[in-house]
Amino acid sequence: MHTFDRIAVSFESREVFVDGELQRISMRALDILELLIEADGGLVTKDQIMRAVWPTTFVVDNNIQVHISALRKLLGGKDGWIKTDPGRGYRLARPRPESVSDTTAPSALASYRTKPLTNAMLVGRDRAVEEILEMVEADPIVTIVGAGGIGKTSVAREVARQYATGLGAQVCVVDLSTEARGATVAQAIAETLGLHRRQDESGLASRLNELSGRYAVLVLDGCDHVIAEAAAVCEALCAEQANVRLIVTAREPLRIAGERVYRLQPLSLPGPEAGEDEILASPAVQLFLRQCGNLGAIACADHASLLCLSSLCRQLDGLPLAIELAAQWAAAIGVDDLLAALDTLILALSNRLRSVPARHETLRASIDWSYGLLTEFERVVLRRLAIMDGAFDLKSACEVISCEEFDATMILGGIVNLVSKSLVVADKGDGASRYYRLTKVTRTFAKEKLDATDEFAWLRHRLEACSFDDRGTHEASMDRPASGVRHPFQYRRQSRMRIARRQIVRRADLSVV
Template sequence: MSELGPNLVYESGRWRFHLGRRELYACGVPVPIGARAFEIMSVLVQSANELVAKDTLMDRIWPGGIVGENTLHVHIAAIRKALGRDRAMLNTVSGRGFRLLGEWAVRREIAPREPAGLKYARIPARTFQTNVPDTAVNLIGRTNEVRHILDVLSSSRAITLTGPGGIGKTTLALHVSRCIRPTFEGDIWLVEFAALADPNLVPAAVADVLGLDPGGNEMTAEAVARAIGNRPLLLVLDNCEHVIDATARLVETVLRLCPRTTVLATSQEPLQIAGEYVCRVPPLEIPRQHEAEPEDLLAFSAVQLFVAGLQASDSAFVASREAVYLIAVICRHLDGIPLAIEFAAARAATLGVEQVAAGLRNRFALLTRGRRTAAPRHRTLRATLDWSYELLPEPERLLLRRLAIFAGGFTLEGATAVMGDTGYPASAVLEGIANLVAKSFLSLDQSSSGTRWALPETIRTYALEKLVESGDADTTGHRNTSVHQASTQSLSNP
């Protein structure tokens, strides 16, 4: 940069990039940008409209350093956030690099003469605070999700990670928080709601972690938001599903009154507030039935997680050809859910892969060995599903139990039929299905030509147990058989 002179100014439309002052302006107003992000943008602006390879950027910004691509993407996301509505100016060429688009004019600005005897005071950089733990598990198979969330954080102020229990929402949120920390110009605070029994205590829980004193006797969402004020902040709210309404009110108030606060939440269902970006966390990749070679199977993230977990408990384990095939079967039966796979890997370290594969019919009795330090609902597979199931209102529990009789997915007609004796009209059944999809119990079958839904195998097995416990299994099965026979008969006798 120095070879072009320290006082060069690059201008394009409403943007002005001052190389010497290390400042970015939009319509004459300074735009905050981190030091590393500024250095990256300086390389891009000097090569405007030309592709700059990722390796070139990393060599220029971190010469001689060993830096992962995630770090580069964090700073790229920071630049996009600074560009705001013009974020498309920073163009990504997948797998290759980046280019800064626009008609950039360059001019040299004459620096004013510094008055004799005047010295600039060196202002120490502020040290931002966080309570996000530095220790991290090895995050397997989430590269695309991490990049996507980092990109969304550059343009959205409320992001909710949703998905069923055990899918890894918390792990992903904490990893993203650690990734963004080097460039985020503000504090990053984690507030855990899992142990919070009273929704009315949500504002107090946030205020306690942030060390706020809202003033007055009543701890409300508005009081907390006014205490936060204009301070730059990333607020990570974990496990919101059981206090969802109170959390939604708090976040909506914070977004309205705190212009420099961003919220990253984890919940089994969306907050459903204005401005929310919902990111559904998918299962890990699982092998298809026809995948044959062990090398192919080991390329799937679900299999990689199982092998990594097993080797962590048994360093002598070697992934033989036969073992890899069985691991692939286990991962398919567990729907690619990371927590369930971790349980299975821990059991395999003591019982063997063959015994775990054979015992999956009784998976809730088998998969009971979680980490000692885990939350109670994450210590067994059944406890994880119990937590989610107990949050459902009874009509949705009833619907879920009865839908479990469909092994290959179901249509609205089928769902309405098995609920026929309850008095619920088709509209109420459809609303219940929509709620169960939003709460991560069901998924829309995208591969079907018609509208069908399905239950993941683990959730279906759990719901069938609950159906048997309710004493409703025979009645529901008879209704489904009758409906199926009537449907077959009408098709054969048009």
Template sequence: MIKIGRVVVSLEMREVYREDRLLHVGSRAFDILELLIRAAGRTVTKDEIFQHVWPNSVVEENNIHVQLSALRKIFGADRQVIRTFSGRGYRLTIPVEAAEPVDPCGAAAAPHASPVRPSGLPVCHTPLIGRGEAVADVTRALKRTPIVTLLGSGGIGKTQLGIAVARSIAAASEWEVCFITLASVNSAQSVVNTVAEALGVPHASGDVPLQALVDSIRERKLLVLLDNCEHVIESAATICELLVQASADLRILATSREPLRTRDEKFCWVAPLETPGEGASPQAILACSSVRMFLAQMNALNSSVESDRSSLEMVATICRRLDGVPLALELAASRAAVFGIRKLLAELDDRFQCLTGGRRTAPPRQRTLEAALDWSYQLLSATERVVLHRLSMFPARFSLEAACAVAACGRLTHNDVTEAIVGLASKCFLMTTFDSKTKEYFLLETTREYALRKLYESDEADEVLTRNATCLAPADEQPYGRVFGAPASGGGLAMVAVASR
């Protein structure tokens, strides 16, 4: 990373940041910026720019002026960093600083150091909306503890938030950043090998020993972003604890659908985006982060939504029914861009059939709404699955006592149900409210619809329906919020910002 005033540039990733925000830079403009940086204060002539940027084309000098104008806008108040020398060329007038650590002793003085540069962060072209406070919270947590885990349901935006935090830390410090995804690994040794490869651990063919990982991180200020840990949670936890015990200068930011449960771990719940309350004004609707994300996705697809009250209320309803989950909003925007928001709203009763238009380049679990839930569902125990099916009978909030009344039967005791509820909550299937003296639980609407489908596919649907009607009072006597999903606006969904184990 290279720092020029308030701008940070990654030549390897061809990315430009200002105040931790990724900026859009055209390829021609970046080519010119790269040439100016590599010139190291020397004046770059127009002929050099033509040869570097347009090597096989004949273009007018005005093309250079257009690209330089775009670059100067990126530098903002520091626009004079690019100075024009009439008749000679252009030069960077602010010294270029290294924003990444440089080993003063050289690789030879540190035989344990990695000869391979750590993996960079992936590019996120979609804007990070409604997560500013979360980025600050997680960054502060990483200053106080070696392992921080971002927890949340599928599609909630854990990876994008983790990348934003890592970029913020890398831009403001001399920490190396290594991004490692575990999505495609499925065994303990493959986790070790994947981490070793990303850290640049030199090894011959075959499996990498754990000690090699330890040796590779000594005396390095390193932030590791370990993505998608939930399906190899025990292996990931073992490696994380081993590494942080070996180096005081190591920080690990993990993303998972359940805690690692390691020593000194803190976890941050990634909440759904804010959704508008029923009857909200147009201004209040547009201020909600879920609405802003939905509209941004529509704009990215060259589509738009009318700004009249009726259209905004339909968008607000879509965001509420999709619980403010970013992946669901992205899939919904893709559908609405083709068929319109009115038809999309009508289709949400069968959301798993219509929300299937994910990016072809996305992992399979992110291409449809159902696939995102399938990924998490496969990680549940048999008892947790049964209890989840039975809890889907509750239209909104419910107490532990009510859950046991409906779910504890057959071979499941009250203790079995209680343990299953703990597991479902830790794996982000079950939400918790803290707005009353008694803790209550509820399922997000999409999760509840998914669990209901599983219940109706099972052999016990009639039995659970009967027990639900027998054990619980009529719906109009229940102290619940709205039907189908989270509590009504103001119901007090609690997503703990930073909680220790």
């Protein structure tokens, strides 16, 4: 154990204490502190730090400065234990008693009108938070991308909280999803910062630097309907080289220089054959059970109910919002009955919590938020993809849903856009191949849109005209494999296509009666 006045550091447990209270600090900051302590007052150069802390990654001096700032805050401030040898590196040296700064002095950013960031106690997101933190440490802007209700906001706030803790950085959270469409992103940021006069992007960068004095973390949450303007603001802030880390949440990337994109995945699910221990260890199931427990309900009283819960979470594709809403309903009607009625209820599952964003009140509202931001062509592609039951490849999709007006090349571009906007899921297949699918929530919504058109008859004839081999591709375009052995995934896919055809034919026949 190493002590510095009120600070105690244990490298065995990788923990730092101030006045006996555990402090959050990044692992890389701890690595740098260990180098400084081992040097016993000697100089530790920047090259030494880079080789020891980032042995396989190229980083710039700014990465070191971020962690040094965190250590300075803990060890007495700018006149404390850490001394800088300009242009060379850093060393530890006991400060003069009269020069030790008051690390508890209020920051100039205390006037920021931001929501307090508390420990979110996220379920199944430790790895995601850790990976995004590494991106934030290395790059000025990170965009967390994912489908509506996947938990982008919660993860972004937790990343910002952990990054800011111990760094001396302040956090400003700007909820752009609630801004009127007439307001600008720059105005929304200025309002959140308490700046009443209009600020352009460069003015905001200067203001953030002026107020923070060290580093600030700016979270732009829900950028979907202002994505182009948010991209311009972020690009301008980065160009100003402000001491600002930008964490953005959206359903698609900003697509600007310097952006790092993290695509947030659904919660891990138990497999169909999973035993009780595996089911209970699944983050999706844990979230469901925690939500039920918060409502004072017992979700699974026996093994059969646990199996139903496992199936329910799989049908909800591990989507956190869907799981939380389902848990609220299951607390009232039970898991078994909810699972039995899921096909009918899935879009109507409503949020029973007060003060939730409008786009999270129901699963329908969540998908409708994304749907409303699509172009008319993208809407056509999405609703037609509802005909594909289960996984599909690009060639199959283009073969089925293309037409004279929208040829295969256009359809391909539309699918790519829908993947980028988190409405179509891209899964890895065998080798370098990829397969695509709609989640149950998205497909149910898209089928409703398809029902409201006159395209079913056309799609029926299109499907009847298409013939697919074991790989789900048009049999005229590729030779059949020499081996008659089918990959299980290919077999399931062909079966789903046949089922989809029968459903369309049956439905079309009924519509004639």
